[in-house]
Amino acid sequence: MTIVQDDGKPDIFLTMTCNPNWPEICDNLKAGQTAQDRPELVSRVFRSKLEDLKEQLFKKHILGKVKAYVYVIEFQKRGLPHAHFLIIMCSGDKINNPDHYDRVVCAEIPDKQRHLKMHELVVSHMMHGPCGHLRANSPCMQGDPPVCRFRYPRAFNEQTTQGHDAYPLYRRRDTGIEVDVRGKTLNNRWVVPYNPKLLMMFNCHINVEVCSSIKAVKYLFKYVYKGHDKQVIQVDPNDQDVVVNEIKKFQDARYVSPPEAMWRIFSFPLSQISPAVLALQLHLPNQQMVRFSDDDIMTEIVERERDKRTMLTAFFDTNRVNETARQYLYKDFPKHFTWNASTRHWNPRKAKSQRGRVVSANPAEGERYYLRVLLSNVKGPTSFEDLCTVNGVRHTTFRKAALELGLIENDESLSQCLTEASIFQFPVALRRLFATIMIFCEPGDVRKLWDDHYDSLSEDHRLHYQNEERVRNMVLTEIRVFLQSMGKNLNDFDLPELTEDVNLHSRGFREIQEEYGIVVEPEHLAAKDSLNSDQRFVYDEIMGHVNSELPGVFFIDGPGGTGKTFLYKALLAEVRSSGFIALATASSGAAANNMPGGRTAHSRFKIPIKLENNAMCGINKQSGAAEVIRSSKLIIWDEASMAKRQAIEAVDRTLQDITGVNLPFGGKVMVMGGDFRQVLPVIKRGTRAQIVDASIRMSPLWSITRVMRLTINMRALNDPWFSDFLLRVGDGTEESIEGSFIRIPDDMTILSANRENSVKDLIDSIFPSLQANMHSSDYIISRAILSTKNENVDEINDQMIDMFQGEEKIYYSFDEAEDDHNNFYPLDFLNSLNVSGLPPHKLRLKVGCPIILLRNIDPSHGLCNGTRLICKGFQRNVIDAEIAVGQHTGKRVFLPRIPLTLSEDDMFPFKLKRKQFPVRLSFAMTINKAQGQTIPHVGVYLPDSVFSHGQLYVALSRGISRQNTKVLVHLAKDFKRDGVYTSNVVYQEVLQD
Numbered sequence: 003m004t005i006v007q008d009d010g011k012p013d014i015f016l017t018m019t020c021n022p023n024w025p026e027i028c029d030n031l032k033a034g035q036t037a038q039d040r041p042e043l044v045s046r047v048f049r050s051k052l053e054d055l056k057e058q059l060f061k062k063h064i065l066g067k068v069k070a071y072v073y074v075i076e077f078q079k080r081g082l083p084h085a086h087f088l089i090i091m092c093s094g095d096k097i098n099n100p101d102h103y104d105r106v107v108c109a110e111i112p113d114k115q116r117h118l119k120m121h122e123l124v125v126s127h128m129m130h131g132p133c134g135h136l137r138a139n140s141p142c143m144q145g146d147p148p149v150c151r152f153r154y155p156r157a158f159n160e161q162t163t164q165g166h167d168a169y170p171l172y173r174r175r176d177t178g179i180e181v182d183v184r185g186k187t188l189n190n191r192w193v194v195p196y197n198p199k200l201l202m203m204f205n206c207h208i209n210v211e212v213c214s215s216i217k218a219v220k221y222l223f224k225y226v227y228k229g230h231d232k233q234v235i236q237v238d239p240n241d242q243d244v245v246v247n248e249i250k251k252f253q254d255a256r257y258v259s260p261p262e263a264m265w266r267i268f269s270f271p272l273s274q275i276s277p278a279v280l281a282l283q284l285h286l287p288n289q290q291m292v293r294f295s296d297d298d299i300m301t302e303i304v305e306r307e308r309d310k311r312t313m314l315t316a317f318f319d320t321n322r323v324n325e326t327a328r329q330y331l332y333k334d335f336p337k338h339f340t341w342n343a344s345t346r347h348w349n350p351r352k353a354k355s356q357r358g359r360v361v362s363a364n365p366a367e368g369e370r371y372y373l374r375v376l377l378s379n380v381k382g383p384t385s386f387e388d389l390c391t392v393n394g395v396r397h398t399t400f401r402k403a404a405l406e407l408g409l410i411e412n413d414e415s416l417s418q419c420l421t422e423a424s425i426f427q428f429p430v431a432l433r434r435l436f437a438t439i440m441i442f443c444e445p446g447d448v449r450k451l452w453d454d455h456y457d458s459l460s461e462d463h464r465l466h467y468q469n470e471e472r473v474r475n476m477v478l479t480e481i482r483v484f485l486q487s488m489g490k491n492l493n494d495f496d497l498p499e500l501t502e503d504v505n506l507h508s509r510g511f512r513e514i515q516e517e518y519g520i521v522v523e524p525e526h527l528a529a530k531d532s533l534n535s536d537q538r539f540v541y542d543e544i545m546g547h548v549n550s551e552l553p554g555v556f557f558i559d560g561p562g563g564t565g566k567t568f569l570y571k572a573l574l575a576e577v578r579s580s581g582f583i584a585l586a587t588a589s590s591g592a593a594a595n596n597m598p599g600g601r602t603a604h605s606r607f608k609i610p611i612k613l614e615n616n617a618m619c620g621i622n623k624q625s626g627a628a629e630v631i632r633s634s635k636l637i638i639w640d641e642a643s644m645a646k647r648q649a650i651e652a653v654d655r656t657l658q659d660i661t662g663v664n665l666p667f668g669g670k671v672m673v674m675g676g677d678f679r680q681v682l683p684v685i686k687r688g689t690r691a692q693i694v695d696a697s698i699r700m701s702p703l704w705s706i707t708r709v710m711r712l713t714i715n716m717r718a719l720n721d722p723w724f725s726d727f728l729l730r731v732g733d734g735t736e737e738s739i740e741g742s743f744i745r746i747p748d749d750m751t752i753l754s755a756n757r758e759n760s761v762k763d764l765i766d767s768i769f770p771s772l773q774a775n776m777h778s779s780d781y782i783i784s785r786a787i788l789s790t791k792n793e794n795v796d797e798i799n800d801q802m803i804d805m806f807q808g809e810e811k812i813y814y815s816f817d818e819a820e821d822d823h824n825n826f827y828p829l830d831f832l833n834s835l836n837v838s839g840l841p842p843h844k845l846r847l848k849v850g851c852p853i854i855l856l857r858n859i860d861p862s863h864g865l866c867n868g869t870r871l872i873c874k875g876f877q878r879n880v881i882d883a884e885i886a887v888g889q890h891t892g893k894r895v896f897l898p899r900i901p902l903t904l905s906e907d908d909m910f911p912f913k914l915k916r917k918q919f920p921v922r923l924s925f926a927m928t929i930n931k932a933q934g935q936t937i938p939h940v941g942v943y944l945p946d947s948v949f950s951h952g953q954l955y956v957a958l959s960r961g962i963s964r965q966n967t968k969v970l971v972h973l974a975k976d977f978k979r980d981g982v983y984t985s986n987v988v989y990q991e992v993l994q995d
């Protein structure tokens with residue numbers, strides 16, 4: 003599954019068409035013959051060119067290192083042979099942004115004077131059409147009115163951008179270059195995208211496109227569907243130089259159904275495809291397949307077959323007598339045993355391993371399906387009965403056993419979740435859980451859940467009040483608050499009516515009440531007296547504006563650790579303690595959680611997800627959301643450097659509209675803060691220029707913003723050398739070699755002679771004496787290892803949970819491909835997907851281990867994407883956890899399983915729905931998730947270099963000292979220098995004034 007872990011996306015789609023004028027063809031034609039008269043010659047030459055092309059692509063890595071590919075060759079009955087390739091690159095060479103697209107693909111006609119040969123090749127092979135009004139009868143013109151089905155002529159385009167469908171919109175500048183093709187004048191709008199090197203080498207039509215979505219796979223497999231001639235699959239995960247001549251090893255692909263083939267692309271490394279996959283029999287007890295002829299007698303058949311072993315029963319038998327066999331799943335058996343069909347025995351394997359696949363079963367088949375589910379998860383069963391026995395209890399059906407093991411979903415799971423949570427006896431947390439279930443878990447019958455669990459939901463109130471109605475109203479009122487903070491109303495659900503508002507303070511707008519309800523911590527109020535000189539200056543300036551009701555737009559520019567959050571807390575406490583409203587917002591939930599009453603800017607201002615030009619936020623002028631803004635004396639927006647300027651501009655326009663004041667942000671005192679050295683706004687597959695352009699610094703608002711700097715690093719106060727080093731890394735001024743490689747000080751590095759040992763060394767240095775400290779939340783939460791990619795993070799988390807003592811709880815997700823009525827995507831395939839942003843299928847936890855939340859469950863109560871928690875207890879359908887960071891530290895919460903789907907639906911050609919607890923382990927986490935957090939003992943694990951602006955700086959600046967920050971870099975083998983170097987990406991253009 004390495005490919006999907008990368009990001010699951012194929013990178014390049016390439017089509018090569020035979021050139022009938024290749025000398026290898028022309029020179030072998032007899033007088034008067036054309037290529038069409040010699041199909042066998044054409045086919046031979048084309049295949050040999052194809053071998054050359056593969057050599058270039060997969061051995062010489064001309065477009066980057068290739069991890070896997072699949073191709074289809076079409077020998078059309080008429081027309082020229084051609085081949086389509088779908089190529090997946092190795093993780094370091096993934097084609098992820100338009101700058102990279104431009105290095106691989108060109109869609110312009112080269113200048114004739116400067117690149118004559120290239121110019122001629124493009125004109126001969128890469129110009130589409132003409133079609134449209136230039137040639138209405140071109141075969142590509144279809145529909146009514148007819149349009150070119152390849153959408154030529156394309157629009158001119160100054161720079162490459164990401165299109166909405168599978169392909170990017172390549173750069174096609176209006177250069178004025180025009181060429182004559184088939185009697186018409188064409189320009190860059192007609193160029194079929196190509197790769198210059200390949201075009202030069204192969205002198206034929208060779209279309210190269212970057213696939214930015216999996217939808218391209220569907221396109222490719224259309225050809226397999228059509229039953230065309232051949233297709234070959236190769237996946238090479240270990241980059242072994244396996245010499246395989248697929249042309250010789252054609253496989254008739256007509257019988258491979260497309261999803262199955264896609265599944266193979268995603269599932270199997272080459273070594274596992276090449277030997278045929280052994281289909282493992284699957285049958286219920288005494289229901290194996292039996293062969294007989296028409297004249298066989300029934301009783302004899304039964305007698306003959308009764309004791310005949312099948313692969314499955316022989317698997318049980320082997321497990322009974324062979325202890326080593328018991329460590330394998332049925333599907334993995336062929337890797338270690340060979341099946342002897344005549345003796346009907348599994349014998350220990352001596353030769354190369356083989357891959358097995360249990361014959362598929364559809365959920366509609368009932369028990370056979372559940373048998374398969376059990377076999378896919380339970381190791382070493384010795385009989386059908388043994389498979390049905392869970393924790394010593396023998397179940398009567400496979401379904402019940404699978405249910406008991408948590409492998410399939412219980413229809414009653416939501417009700418059980420509440421029952422299990424009620425055991426912990428935290429009625430407030432239970433009410434929050436009830437609201438969470440209503441919002442996220444799609445319960446079928448809310449009223450029944452309410453009725454069944456009312457006693458536990460109301461337990462605490464019933465102790466104090468006798469009046470039934472009042473108690474019910476109190477419970478409902480509280481649930482309403484949770485619902486409202488998540489943007490929903492009580493009336494949206496089938497619940498009893500609230501007959502009296504028990505909350506006497508809730509007159510007026512809820513948003514206003516909430517703000518007035520924020521408790522000012524004495525510690526924050528006192529913070530103004532311990533501000534350093536920089537902080538004091540900024541504080542006085544801002545409070546001067548607040549007190550004199552003067553408008554003002556500020557930006558507090560401070561490197562990580564210079565006390566921005568500390569200062570915000572002091573400002574918020576001061577304004578609030580005087581009885582005024584101060585709104586605390588931040589770009590990320592994690593940063594919002596660091597401030598009392600903090601909300602994400604998106605939820606506070608209702609910023610639209612799609613930010614068109616001149617967008618406005620979705621706040622109604624008469625609403626509480628508008629009123630609370632109008633009433634506020636101060637607005638803070640932390641991490642504004644991470645927000646898109648279009649979002650900030652939308653807030654500016656909206657505030658002017660709401661307040662009716664024609665001044666920036668409606669004349670409010672707006673305090674933004676952040677650090678441009680840290681991660682910038684996320685633009686999916688954006689170019690460097692697009693990312694930079696999205697920064698607030700590029701906004702017209704920047705010119706009226708007063709920038710104030712904090713320079714004293716309070717986090718690393720005791721280690722001035724370290725804070726200077728961090729600044730040099732962030733500013734990109736640390737001395738570098740080979741462009742961007744900087745040296746990590748020797749005492750901060752972990753030596754990486756051997757990958758496995760060095761990872762262990764890193765873990766030991768960040769989590770020393772783990773066994774003795776495992777149950778100290780402070781110890782656990784003050785440490786983390788950061789890395790760039792999920793796969794590296796998973797590697798560490800897997801090791802750490804093994805090291806953690808205590809009973810392991812495994813939660814399996816329930817996965818489905820939505821609307822997959824034909825069961826095209828087998829469950830094992832869905833389960834095997836490990837996708838960033840979704841929890842794993844197999845979630846392994848232990849009491850005391852740290853986890854990180856992957857969704858905004860209830861941001862105003864501290865449960866947002868990125869919140870770190872500590873596991874306190876497990877039930878089958880609920881996790882009991884404690885918030886471990888931010889304002890809500892110590893709060894107990896119950897987490898239910900919730901259905902999660904991928905926000906990017908172009909990741910797979912189907913919609914994956916995974917029902918799982920929305921958490922991952924967080925001994926290790928990605929650098930982006932750690933932004934804004936102080937992690938006193940921080941490890942930075944860099945098996946690959948960082949790839950975006952500010953990542954290395956964010957990782958290092960989570961720490962507080964050189965001594966407690968450790969970096970592990972896996973250096974390239976050919977890197978021959980003293981010391982450890984790693985790449986540091988800094989976009990200078992966002993740092994310079």
Ligand SMILES: Nc1ncnc2c1ncn2[C@@H]1O[C@H](COP(=O)(O)OP(=O)(O)OP(=O)(O)O)[C@@H](O)[C@H]1O
Pocket residue numbers: 532533534537560561562563564565566567568569677716717933934935936959
């Ligand atoms: N004036 C101060 N007195 C004492 N401690 C301070 C002061 N200012 C900041 N600190 C402490 O320094 C550490 C870093 O401060 P803070 O988290 O506010 O920095 P930041 O600029 O918000 O960092 P980042 O950008 O990385 O989130 C915190 O532990 C904070 O409590």
